[in-house]
Amino acid sequence: MFPKLALTALSFLAIVSAQQVGTNTAENHPKLSWQKCTKSGCVTQGNAAITLDANWRWVHNIGGYNNCYTGQSWDKSLCPDGKTCVNNCALEGADYAGTYGISTNGNSLTLKFVQPNSNGKNVGSRVYLMNSDSKYEIFKLLNQEFTFDVDVSQLPCGLNGALYFSEMDADGGSAKFPANKAGAKYGTGYCDSQCPRDIKFINGEANSVGWTGSSGDPNSGKGNYGACCNEMDIWEANSVSTAYTPHPCSATGLSRCTGAACGTNDRYATVCDPDGCDFNSYRLGDTNFYGKGMKVDTSKKITVVTQFITNTGTASGTLTEIRRLYVQNGVTIQNSKVNIPGLAAGDSITGAFCDSQKSVFKDKTQFQAKGGLAAMGKSAGRGMVLVMSIWDDYDANMLWLDSSYPTTANPSTPGVKRGTCATNSGKPSDVENSAAGASVTFSNIRFGDIGTTYK
Template identity: 65%
Template sequence: MFRAAALLAFSFLAVSYGQQVGTLTAETHPTLSIQQCTGAGSCQTQSRAVVLDSNWRWLHTTSGSTNCYTGNEWDASLCPDPATCASNCALDGADYSGTYGITTSGNALTLKFVTNGPYSTNIGSRVYLMESESAYQMFNLKNQEFTFDIDMSQLPCGLNGALYFSQMEADGGMSKFSTNAAGAKYGTGYCDSQCPHDIKFINGEANVAGWEPSPNDQNAGKGQYGSCCAEMDIWEANSMAAAFTPHPCTVKEPTRCEGNDCGDDDNRYGGVCDKDGCDFNSFRMGDQTFLGPGKTVDTNSKFTVVTQFVTADNSTSGALTEIRRLYVQNGQVIQNSKVNIPGMDASLDSITEDFCTSQKTVFGDTNSFQDKGGLAAMGDAFQAGMVLVMSIWDDHEAKMLWLDSNYPLDKDASEPGVARGTCATTSGEPTDVESQSPNAQVTFSNIKFGPIGSTF
C-alpha cells in the first residue's frame, strides 16, 4: 500500500543494478513446485522456479567488474545518461542462499530478512514466479481462487512478508525495449501501483536522470521516472496484522511515469494509479480479536490463506465484482471477519464496490479506488495477465505503520480507520528492526490455484 519501491536496505561490496547480462556469476533459479487445480481434490503439480528482482543485483561494467552503482549513487562516468548507462552496465547472476537468504524446498519458499554473506549484509528481497527460464508465469484469477500456506510467526512489527500480483510483462519488457538484454531471467520489468522511483532501470534505460540519494537509506534513491501498473495485494502482513488490497490503475500495461502522472507528494490522487487501494484489514475494520498471536487466526503457527475472485457471470472473462477471503488452520475453515464499524453494514466481510464506497465514506478517505476503475479495472489487469511477487521488506517511508499500527499519525486512534494493528507508533524504524530482528523470516508454501472451491 505504502510500499517503499526498492524494498531494500542493502549493503554489498560491489552492488549495482542494470539490464545487460554479466558472466561473472551463474544465474540458477531456485526451483519451486506449485499446483493447478481443476476441481476439488484434483490438482496437478507443476515444476516452477523463482527469480530475484534486478534491483538487488550486482551491476558492473560489461567488460569488467567495476561498479556502475555504489551505495546510493551512480558512477557518473559510466552512467552520464540513461542510454549510455544501459550500454555500459551489466546485471549478473545471484547467489540466492548465501547472499540473499532465499531458499526453496519442494513447494516452500523461505525469505530471510537479514543475511550476512562473506562480502555483504543483505536486507530483504523480492522474487517472481517463473514459468520458464526466460518468462514469468502469468495469472488470470477471474472466477478463480488462489491459495497458499503462510508461516509468519517470526515476522514482528515493522516487517512485511508480502505475496501479491503486479501487471508486469511476461518477459520483463525484453521484447519491447532493445536495451533490455536481461529480461525476466534476471528479474527485470518491475512495476506496482506506487509508481516507484527507486527502480534502477525502467523501459530498458537507467533511471539516472534527476537521481537523488535517499536521506535515510544508504542504498536507495529516487530517479526522475516511476514505474506504474495495477497491483493486487493478496497478502501484506506480519504476525500482528494483515491486509488484502486491490490497487487499480488507468494505464493498461507497465508504464514509465513522470511528473504528475506518478502521483507523487501532494498529487497522490492525481496520478495514474490508486495508491491507497481498497483494503480489508480485520483490525482496521473493527475486529481486533481476529488475527494475531493466539487469536482466531493464530499467527504463532502456519495457516492457509484462500482468496476468491468472483465475477458477475461466474466466468473467467466476466467483470470482477467481489474478492472473498477464507482461512484454514488446524483443519478448520475460518470465515473472514465481519465489519464492525459504526455507519457500515455489519454483514460486510469481503471487498465489493459497496464495501469500498462505504469504507471510504466512513473513514473520510479519498475514493481513488473508484476513480481509477475499481474492481472492474482490477479484473481487466488479471485478464491481461499478472505476475506473482513474494517479498520481505521493512519500510523507510512510513515504518509499516499503515499496516500494523495507528496511521496517519496526525489523526486520533479513536477515529474510524486509523487503528490498523497493535504495534506501537514508535515501532518499525528500519535501523531498529534490522538490528533487533535479524533472524526474522517468512515462508510461503503449498501454492495452489484453480476454480473456486478447488484448492482447499
C-alpha cells in the same frame, strides 16, 4: 499497499539493476513447485522456479568489476545518460542462499530478512515465480481461486511478508525494449501501484536522470522516472496485522511516469490508486481475529484462500467481489465481519464495501476514480505476475499496516487503528538489528477453479 520505495537491497556497494548480462556468476533459478487445480484434482507444476528482482543484483561494467552504481550514486563515466548506461553495465546472476538468504525446498520458499554475507549483509528481497527460464508465470485470476500456506510467526511490528500480483510483462519487457537483454530471467520489469521511482532501470533505460539518494536508506534513491501498474495485494502481513487490497490503475501494463505524474508533489496524481481498498480485520473492527493465539493464530502456519468472483461466474465476466477464507488445523475459518458503525457487516471486498469504507473513514476516493473493482478485474483478466517479498518501510515504518496511521490522527477515529503496534515502532534502524533473524515462508501454492484448492 503503501510505498515500497524503501525496499532495502544489499548493504555492500554493488547494488543496482541493469539490462545487459554478466558472465561472472551463473544464474540458476531455485526451483519452487506449485499446483494447478480443477474439479478433477490438482497437478504439480514441478519445473517452476523463482528469480530475484533486478534491483538487488550486482551490476558492473561489461568485462570488468567496476560498479555502475555505488551507495546512492551512479558512476557518471559508465552512466552519463540512461541509454548509454544499459550498454555499459552488466547484470549478474545471484547466490540466492549465501548472499540473499533465499531458499526453496520442494513447494516451500523462505525469505530471510537480514542475511550476513562476505560483503556485509543483505536486507530484504523480492522474487517472482517463473514459467520458464526466461518468462514469468502469468496468472489470470477472474473466476479463479489462489491459495497458499504462510508462516509469519517470525515477523514482528514493522516487517511485511508480502505476496501479491503486479501487471508486469511476462518477459520483463525485453521484447518491447530490445536494450533490455536481461529480461525476466534476471528479474527486470517490476512495477506496482505506488509508481516506485527507486527502480534503477525502466523500459530499457537507466533511471539515472535526477537521481537523488534516500535520506534514510544508504543504499537507495529515486530517479525522475517511476514504474506504475495494476497491483493486487493478496497478502501483506506480519504476526500482528494483515490486509488484502486491490489497487487499480487507468493504464495497461507498465506505464513509465515522470515528474508530477509519479506523485512527487501529490501521491494521488498518478495513473494508479496508491491506497487501494483494503480489508484489514483490525481496522474494520474485529480486534481479536488475527494474531498470536487468536482465531487466525499467527504463531502457526496459515492457509490463505482468495477468490475472485465475477458477475457471470465465468472468466469473461466483471470482477464484483474478492472473498477471503482461512484454513488452520483442518478448520475452515470464514473471514472476519466488519464491525464499524456506519459500515455494513460484510466480510469481503465489493464495490459497495469500498464506497462505504472510503466514506466512513474519510479516505481519498482514488480507488473509485481509477475504475474500482471493474478496472482491477480487467487487469486480472489480462494476467499478472506473482511477487513474493520481505521488507521494512523507510517511508512510513509499516504503521499503515500494523499501528495507528496517520500518527497525527486521533486513534479513536474510525479507520486510524490498523493494529496493536506502537506508533514509534517499525523504524528500519531498529528492526534491522532487533529482528535480523526474522523470515517468512510461503509454501503449497495452489491456483485454479473456485472450491478446488483447499479442503
